[in-house]
Amino acid sequence: MAFIEIDHLEKTFTSKSGDTEALKDISFSIDKGEIFGVIGLSGAGKSTLVRCINLLEKPSGGRVIIDGKDMLALSERELKIVRRDIGMIFQHFNLLMQRTVLDNVCFPMEIAGVKKKEARVKALTYLEQVGLAEKAAAYPAQLSGGQKQRVAIARVLASKPRILLCDEATSALDPQTTQSILQLLKQINEKYSITMVVITHEMRVVEQICDRVAVLEYGKIVESGRTKDVFESPKTEAARRLIYTRDYNDIMSGGSGI
């Protein structure tokens, strides 16, 4: 059975200015250990989709099943525990700015009730894995974007996730830094067999690390399949547009997408 199963997922935002159907009848499944990409233009609903997986956003309809558990059937308390299994990294890193790098990595362990001393020792090993042990005492404001994302990755590793959701995790980084972060993600995926959902508008990212990809347009999945197949022979207009403009964007920005 699939590890993550999205089943007829719907999300409608209601506001005074009218309803926005951000996700319409989305269904797909992801296997354990897979890196699954979701691409789409700005506003396609990528962030909404990924936020529905760990229920940061409550779906309006459909089901999210993770490892056989129906996420929407969980109580508040159960949800908190399941969320520790589902890590998330963000475009803007979202580190605690008033805490040192080490204390940021300790944070998920504080939540899980790990003893402080033990947490600090473990945090250092996670920092070593992302190559930032020497920055343990620094504050996020003293780091570069790539280093901040590494801290965010170390922090998420500290919660020992089985799934990692990446929402535009490299979009704020330059091409070289993007490469090194992608390598790190790939490494983590292999080492811990963490299943990953990678949301991006950068085709290169998908090309490099995703096993399979889904193309999202106006809240609908219009095409999906193995990355290689979709990139070599996109079937829909939406996929073609995204994939062919990639080359244009690469020329314009020196190789990283927009």
Added chain:
Amino acid sequence: MTWDAETVKMLLEGIRDTLYMVLFSTLFGYVLGLPLGILLTVSDRDGIRPRPWLYRILDIVVNILRSVPFLILLILVIPLTRLLVGKSYGSTATIVPLTIAAAPFIARMVESSLKEVDKGVIEAAQSLGAGTRTIIFKVLIGEARTSLLVGVTISLGTILGYSAMAGVVGGGGLGDIAIRYGYYRYETGIMIVTVIVLVALVQILQAIGMMLAKVLDRRRV
């Protein structure tokens, strides 16, 4: 004008009484205002525990309390002051109206400090499985600590101003001295000295608060 030991002693006692009133009122103001500010933050529409009706009620109560002029409040709460302190004049009695005036003001400042915290950071904490309590104490208060400290500094200054006003109705402290000597006895010298001392106190409190806030702020390199 008489600048004898007696006068100096009176001024020193005035400073002591003023600090006593201001510090305790601020302290009690935070005992009430901090939880209220937290409630306002988390219960608001985009808070971590949205309760629009609760926010609405608290919002209105805070607004009403804040719009009552302090001198009127001073008189209105006399029965409560008598009940709590046993008398309605003097420094200790003044702490009651000062606290009531300070609490909603402090709640608003706490609310605005906590609402400055980046939504993304709160979301990251939620994605790590943090509960409401963890988010309030470790994320909201932890991240907003410098802003909260600036708030304490502003509160101290504002309450100091109120405390001087309380002097008009026998509130004790420096305001009391300024009124009694400057206004009723035309001893302008003592009044001016009192005012200078009040200004100096505000400056000192302000400087200490801002310095602490700066030292504790890690967002800047």
